[in-house]
Amino acid sequence: MTEILHRTAAELGADIAAGRLTSEEVTRAHLDRIDAVDADIRAFLHVDREGALEQARSVDARIAAGERLGPLAGVPLALKDVMTQVGVPTTAGSKMLEGYHAPYNATVTQRLLDAGVVILGKTNMDEFAMGSSTENSGFGPTHNPWNLERTPGGSGGGSAAAVAAFEAPLAIGTDTGGSIRQPGAFTGTVGVKPTYGGVSRYGQIALASSLDQPGPVARTVLDTALLHEIIAGHDPLDSTSLDEPTPPVVDAARSGDVSGMRIGVVTELGGEGYAPGVEAAFGRTVDQLADLGAEIVEVSCPNFEYALAAYYLILPAECSSNLARFEAMRFGRRVGDDGTHSAEDVMKLSRGAGFGAEVKRRIIIGTYALSAGYYDAYYGSAQKIRTLIQRDFDAAFEKADVLVSPTTPTTAFGLGERTDDPLAMYKNDLCTIPSNLAGNASASFPVGLSEDDQMPVGFHVMAPARADDRLYRVGSALERANEEVWGGPLLSRAPELKGAAK
Amino acid sequence: MALSVSDVERLGRLARIELSPDELEQLAPQLDVILEAVARVGEIDTSDVPATSHPQPLTNVFRDDVVAESLPVADALAMAPAAEEDRFRVPRILGESQ
Numbered sequence: 001m002t003e004i005l006h007r008t009a010a011e012l013g014a015d016i017a018a019g020r021l022t023s024e025e026v027t028r029a030h031l032d033r034i035d036a037v038d039a040d041i042r043a044f045l046h047v048d049r050e051g052a053l054e055q056a057r058s059v060d061a062r063i064a065a066g067e068r069l070g071p072l073a074g075v076p077l078a079l080k081d082v083m084t085q086v087g088v089p090t091t092a093g094s095k096m097l098e099g100y101h102a103p104y105n106a107t108v109t110q111r112l113l114d115a116g117v118v119i120l121g122k123t124n125m126d127e128f129a130m131g132s133s134t135e136n137s138g139f140g141p142t143h144n145p146w147n148l149e150r151t152p153g154g155s156g157g158g159s160a161a162a163v164a165a166f167e168a169p170l171a172i173g174t175d176t177g178g179s180i181r182q183p184g185a186f187t188g189t190v191g192v193k194p195t196y197g198g199v200s201r202y203g204q205i206a207l208a209s210s211l212d213q214p215g216p217v218a219r220t221v222l223d224t225a226l227l228h229e230i231i232a233g234h235d236p237l238d239s240t241s242l243d244e245p246t247p248p249v250v251d252a253a254r255s256g257d258v259s260g261m262r263i264g265v266v267t268e269l270g271g272e273g274y275a276p277g278v279e280a281a282f283g284r285t286v287d288q289l290a291d292l293g294a295e296i297v298e299v300s301c302p303n304f305e306y307a308l309a310a311y312y313l314i315l316p317a318e319c320s321s322n323l324a325r326f327e328a329m330r331f332g333r334r335v336g337d338d339g340t341h342s343a344e345d346v347m348k349l350s351r352g353a354g355f356g357a358e359v360k361r362r363i364i365i366g367t368y369a370l371s372a373g374y375y376d377a378y379y380g381s382a383q384k385i386r387t388l389i390q391r392d393f394d395a396a397f398e399k400a401d402v403l404v405s406p407t408t409p410t411t412a413f414g415l416g417e418r419t420d421d422p423l424a425m426y427k428n429d430l431c432t433i434p435s436n437l438a439g440n441a442s443a444s445f446p447v448g449l450s451e452d453d454q455m456p457v458g459f460h461v462m463a464p465a466r467a468d469d470r471l472y473r474v475g476s477a478l479e480r481a482n483e484e485v486w487g488g489p490l491l492s493r494a495p496e497l498k499g500a501a502k
Numbered sequence: 503m504a505l506s507v508s509d510v511e512r513l514g515r516l517a518r519i520e521l522s523p524d525e526l527e528q529l530a531p532q533l534d535v536i537l538e539a540v541a542r543v544g545e546i547d548t549s550d551v552p553a554t555s556h557p558q559p560l561t562n563v564f565r566d567d568v569v570a571e572s573l574p575v576a577d578a579l580a581m582a583p584a585a586e587e588d589r590f591r592v593p594r595i596l597g598e599s600q
Contacts, residue, residue, distance in 0.1 A: 100581055101580065101581060103573055103577040103578065103580065103581075104573070196557040196558060197557075197558055210555060210556045210557060211557075236563075236565065239560075239562075239563040240556075240558065240560065242558070303546075306542055306543060306545070306546065308539075309539060309540045309541070309542040309543045310540075310543050312536065312539070312540050313540050313543060320517060324518075327518070328583060329583070329590055329592050330578075330581075330582060330590055331581040331582060331583070332581075332583070333583075334583035334584070337583065337584065337593050339593075341593055342593055342594055342595065342596065343592050343593045343594065343595050344518065345593070346593045347518045348515075348518045348519060348520040349520050351517075351518055351519045351520065352519050352520030352521060352522075353520075355519065357525075357528075360514075360519055360521070360525070360529070361529065361532060361533065361536070363517050363519065364510065364513045364514060364517055364519070364529065364533060365533060365536060365537070365540075367513050367516050367517045368505075368513055368533075368537070369540075371513075371516070377541075377544055378540065378541075378543065380553060381543040381544050381548055382540075382543045383553035383554055383555055384548035384551040384552070384553050384554075385543050385546075385548065386553070386554040386555075387551050387552055387553065387554040388546075388548070388551060390554060390557075422532060422535075422536060423535055423536060423539055426536075426539075437557070438557060439556075439557020439558060440557075465557070465558075
């Protein structure tokens with residue numbers, strides 16, 4: 001069983017297609033692993049044992065009948081609970097949606113099912129994707145497989161932890177300000193935020209519609225690319241979906257050639273506030289890329305300094321409007337419907353009871369920033385800074401093919417360490433936010449452990465919009481070089497999980 | 503800028519979120535710290551800078567005007583907090599005095 005769990009998704013897919021393994025046995029192995037370790041990790045909010053096995057048997061039957069399916073057919077995946085899936089609950093980590101079943105599949109969900117990918121269950125997340133640690137989940141936090149006392153990051157901590165704990169070789173995340181990349185960095189896994197519009201948002205419970213972007217999560221660069229290819233592409237059901245071909249991400253992941261590539265180190269994303277162990281790993285990685293034939297240049301993005309402030313106005317503004325749909329009339333939690341309260345009272349009571357503290361904070365900040373008299377000073381200025389950040393990117397991409405920085409200023413922090421200080425929590429997203437504001441493609445790749453605390457460090461790569469393939473080229477080059485030094489994947493150095501010994 | 507407890511209460515009302523006295527006491531200083539941090543957006547002169555609301559240029563997308571299948575009533579009502587006669591049942595809309 002360990003043999004199956006430690007294989008890559010690409011290998012599993014090939015073995016299933018060739019009849020060396022059945023999807024059912026691969027799926028069972030992962031379900032057993034979840035049974036063994038998830039009481040400690042808590043990556044899943046819901047495990048769909050029967051549904052997954054049924055799906056696996058159907059893939060096996062199709063292959064036995066001679067059908068040729070895609071490269072990930074029969075391979076199990078963990079789906080972030082912000083994506084709707086018929087037949088299982090979708091909660092977005094909120095008590096507001098406890099027990100909610102969506103009437104339709106998200107486009108991402110549908111494409112996975114069509115590709116024969118087996119969906120094991122729904123993963124934990126910060127409530128409505130608001131947070132950087134999964135501690136804002138209405139159903140309790142997820143634990144980092146590298147150290148159970150630490151957070152796996154967020155909001156997609158459940159997806160990243162599931163993959164890092166070998167509960168699934170693949171997962172889906174969504175990234176509004178770093179929710180795929182920061183958990184990737186914290187758990188030693190790969191996470192890609194595609195170009196805005198590259199992957200359909202249809203059926204993703206919206207946080208901030210101009211920033212949200214679903215993307216792939218996996219342990220290897222090639223697996224991430226294979227998954228990216230399945231979920232990407234034009235969707236008529238999402239008016240912001242790009243109607244153009246997906247960049248050649250799989251070819252780039254197989255190539256891993258960075259010779260002659262111009263790699264721009266962003267001056268502003270380092271220095272004060274960055275942990276020494278993170279900076280050391282980052283510096284080593286840049287040297288490695290130079291050794292592999294890339295040209296290293298330094299670029300300045302002076303307006304990135306204002307990205308965090310702009311983001312924490314734009315996001316709350318958009319979410320205060322998006323979350324207005326939770327009004328307790330058509331679906332979701334309803335409180336106080338006892339004949340004495342008006343619809344408006346019921347709305348207020350339901351939202352007061354259903355939303356957690358961070359969601360309330362952000363809705364109220366958004367309400368404030370959009371209110372008459374404050375709009376120009378807050379939301380208006382933030383939108384102008386958004387333009388300046390896009391211009392910084394444009395100028396930097398004149399000088400470099402990709403930009404790089406640490407994914408996060410620190411490694412995974414302790415559970416409970418930042419929950420009382422929202423601003424300290426927000427600062428996690430310093431390096432990842434600019435790409436959401438500008439809509440370009442970005443990724444985090446594991447590049448080693450920090451000397452400070454032996455926790456994983458993520459290397460952040462930013463590519464221009466529609467050039468997602470460049471991310472994979474860099475990630476694949478680093479993965480090959482590093483695995484040669486390490487003698488295997490970084491995750492083989494993660495501690496054995498207790499339950500797994502049974 | 504100092505948000506008072508009554509400011510937060512008013513914002514809660516606008517956002518239709520019931521907040522307990524304890525929550526109001528907690529939220530007011532927290533929101534103050536956040537608003538002070540985001541006020542940095544006013545530090546640079548952006549008077550000649552156009553606003554960006556979206557990362558890609560947006561165009562209206564229309565589907566063909568043909569009849570398509572829509573969600574069956576039973577599916578739409580399946581998760582309703584309350585339903586009656588194929589409709590969502592909602593509490594009274596008007597207040598006591600109206």
